[in-house]
Amino acid sequence: MSVISVGQAAVLGVVEGVTEFLPVSSTGHLKIVEGLMNIPVDDDSVVAFSAVIQVGAIAAVLLYFFKDIVRIVTAWGRGLRNREERYHHDYKFAWWVIYATIPIVIVGLAAKPLIDGPLGSLWVVAASLIVGSGVMWAADQMGRHKRGEDDTTFKDAMLVGSSQILALLFPGFSRSGATMSTGLILDLDRVAATRLSFFLGIPALTGAGIYELKDALGAGVGVAPLAVGTIVSFVVAYASIAWLLKFVAKHSFNAFVIYRIIIGLLLFGLLGTGVLNS
16 A cells, blocks of 8 residues: 555645745655655655655756757757857756756765655754755845856856755755755846756756655555656646746745745744654
């Protein structure tokens, strides 16, 4: 019997789709909702399920940015064949995404026992939500928002890509929050920082989902819950991406900062009163 029912998978798919690309921590929200539904958050198959349904959200990114991705991949292919094409920004950007993914892959494989173990505690999630809020607020204040997407460099990609490690080690910090904050500190405008976060998330999240698929299927989650969770996350994530890009074009990240602090404090309260187990 699957440790996650189809109905629970649908709920978790909605949570994943809404929160994966918002800077509020999808991992943190999934763990909270799993706990409230009495799903064992430390079960290997549940951890794997959370990683697998991220693929639905990534599929939404691939569809939403399909034209951009085709343009970048095409430029990369031309550059591999023709030396003169290697000066094109899209060709270089494709390589930057590849290089910027290497740090999180190395850390993810090396620290997997810690990530699946003590660092997966809801106490860590609560603390990371609040600490990450402070980082996000400071980054939004510090950033001069003067550089657009065409101004990104190899240094930007590596620093933003490496910042994903914070969310990997401290679930609750938020991958989107870490990458967007780093982009703002580097003086990218909010839209450029958000789009860079999307592109850098594609290989990292896709790789994590594929890597965890065998554990999800082999350790207690049925095919039907996995399929439902992934499909629902795809549909909801697509709408979430469209909304976020419109939002950041006109607003600061303060609303997300306040929300994260409230959720972090609420989680501390639920843990402290025994409503949720860490």
